Amino acid sequence: MKCVRCKGKGIIYLKRHNAAFCQDCFLYYYNNQVKKNIKKHRMFDKKDKILVVISGGKDSMALWHILAKEGYNVTGMYINLGIGQYSDKSQQVVESFAQKNGLELIVKDIKKEYGLDIYKLSKLLKRSTCSVCGSIKRYLFNKIAYDGGFSAVATGHNLDDEAATLLGNVLSWEEGYLARQSPVLESIHPKLVKKVKPLYTLTERENLFYVLINKIEFLHDECPHAVGARSIMYKDVLNRLEEESPGTKQRFITSFLEKGRKHFQDVYEKVELKECSICGQVTTTDVCSFCRFVRLSNQNTEN
Ligand code: SF4
Ligand code: ZN
Numbered sequence: 001m002k003c004v005r006c007k008g009k010g011i012i013y014l015k016r017h018n019a020a021f022c023q024d025c026f027l028y029y030y031n032n033q034v035k036k037n038i039k040k041h042r043m044f045d046k047k048d049k050i051l052v053v054i055s056g057g058k059d060s061m062a063l064w065h066i067l068a069k070e071g072y073n074v075t076g077m078y079i080n081l082g083i084g085q086y087s088d089k090s091q092q093v094v095e096s097f098a099q100k101n102g103l104e105l106i107v108k109d110i111k112k113e114y115g116l117d118i119y120k121l122s123k124l125l126k127r128s129t130c131s132v133c134g135s136i137k138r139y140l141f142n143k144i145a146y147d148g149g150f151s152a153v154a155t156g157h158n159l160d161d162e163a164a165t166l167l168g169n170v171l172s173w174e175e176g177y178l179a180r181q182s183p184v185l186e187s188i189h190p191k192l193v194k195k196v197k198p199l200y201t202l203t204e205r206e207n208l209f210y211v212l213i214n215k216i217e218f219l220h221d222e223c224p225h226a227v228g229a230r231s232i233m234y235k236d237v238l239n240r241l242e243e244e245s246p247g248t249k250q251r252f253i254t255s256f257l258e259k260g261r262k263h264f265q266d267v268y269e270k271v272e273l274k275e276c277s278i279c280g281q282v283t284t285t286d287v288c289s290f291c292r293f294v295r296l297s298n299q300n301t302e303n
Contacts, residue, residue, distance in 0.1 A: 001013060001020040002020060003020055003021050003022040003025050004019040004020060004021065005022075005025040005029075006022060006024070006025055008022045009022055011026070012026050012209055014206070015242075015246040016246040016247040016249075016250055018246070026209065027210070027213065030066070030202065030206060030209075030210050031070075034066055034070075034199065034202075036201075037183060037197075037199075037201055038196075038198050041183050041184040041196070043154075043183075043194075043196040043198060044072070044154075044196065046071060046072060046073065047073075048072075048150075048151035048152060049075070049148070049150045049151055050072055050073060050075070050150060050151065050152050050153075050154050051074075051075055051077050051106075051144065051145045051150040051152070051154070051193075052064050052067060052074050052075065052076050052153075052155075053077055053137075053141055053153060054076045054077060054078050054094050054105075054156075055078075055219075056078070056089070056093040056218060057156070057218060057219055057222075058204070058207050058208050058210075058211045059156030059157070059158050059161075059199060059204070059207045061097065061156075061216050061217075062156065062199065062207045062210045062211050062214075062216065063154060063156040063198060063199055064076050064097070064103070065210075065211070065216050066210070067154065067198070068103055074103070074104070075103075075104040075105065075106060075148070075150070076103060076105040077105070077106045077107075077108070077141070077144055078091060078094045078095075078105060078108070079107075079108050079109075079110065079136075079137060079140055080107065080108065080112075081136070082109075082110060082111045082116075082117060083118070083223060083224065083225070084224075086219075086223055089219055089221070091107065093217055093219050094107075095107070096217065097216070097217060106148070108140060110140075114294055114297075115294065115297045115298065116293055116294065116297055118132045120297070120300065121293055121297065124296060124300065125296070129225050130229065132293070133225070135289045135290065135293070136293065139281065139288065139289070139290035141155075141193075141195075142192060142193055142282070143279075143281055143290075145193040146192075146193050146281075150193060151193070151194065152193065152194045152195070152196050153194070153195050153196070154197070154198060156199055156207070157199065157200055158199050158200065158202055158203055158204050158206075159199075159201055159202060159249050159253065160204045160238070162181070162183075162197070162200050162253050163235075163238050163249035163253055164234035164238060165177075165181060165231065165234075166181060166252060166256055167234045167237070167238060167252070168230060168231065168234050169181060175264050176271075178260070178261065178264045178267075179261070179264035179265060179266075179267040179268035180268055181261065182257065182261060183196065183197045183257070184196050184197070188268070188271075188273070189273050189282050191275065191280070191281060192273075192282050200253070201250065201253075203249075238252075271284060276290075278291040279291050
């Protein structure tokens with residue numbers, strides 16, 4: 001197996017590109033993909049302040065590392081969601097990486113700072129843990145970015161994540177979610193910060209390779225609630241398709257972005273947005289779900 005670029009010894013084979021790379025040329029390929037994605041979708045430039053969402057897993061750690069290395073003005077943001085050992089371990093990994101590399105990091109703890117417990121809330125609201133957790137994360141990503149004057153919130157979503165989400169949304173024609181599925185989601189309200197996914201064309205395996213080559217510490221464990229999630233089933237199905245027909249995931253995403261998404265664009269733009277009467281953040285209801293969670297948690301501690 002020869003590296004397609006330098007003809008040296010290839011150490012990673014990317015089936016969908018029918019190409020093998022040596023370590024240096026893989027890093028060149030990876031860098032190029034990230035740069036191309038940022039430029040193509042006008043995600044941000046060196047003058048922008050970027051808030052990078054860090055979970056401690058390989059994808060977000062790879063994103064944080066490459067953006068900092070390329071000289072972007074990045075600040076990491078870690079949210080401790082109170083998921084037992086998983087949260088404690090991931091916080092340690094993230095804090096130690098920031099310290100070793102002299103990177104800015106914002107840490108929020110939803111229990112300590114807002115009195116929120118995703119397990120209690122999920123019981124009280126009869127909603128899944130992930131749905132409660134997802135609402136809290138979305139709220140905080142935007143609020144922290146808005147309050148801190150950031151131009152964009154960057155997440156480490158990879159090609160596998162994006163293809164699995166798209167498949168799930170297509171299976172039930174979730175128009176609202178399809179409208180929002182994009183590597184860059186421009187702001188449609190002065191209090192909404194742009195969301196970007198610079199790694200959306202890179203696979204989980206490529207991100208893993210990137211962190212291993214660069215000796216970046218990351219949390220190997222998945223969140224315990226991810227087990228059995230539908231997205232894992234969609235990933236399995238897509239992996240089988242990819243095995244038979246390499247490039248399926250990338251084609252699925254690119255053709256959706258080129259030909260499919262425009263049909264849902266106005267669903268996103270026509271959503272009626274309000275400002276929460278308590279916190280002033282953007283919502284579709286009078287009081288945003290985060291403020292409702294806080295109110296509910298307070299009521300339940302008082303009783
Ligand atoms: Fe939150 Fe669910 Fe993701 Fe775990 S898997 S971090 S509970 S959304
Ligand atoms: Zn609110």
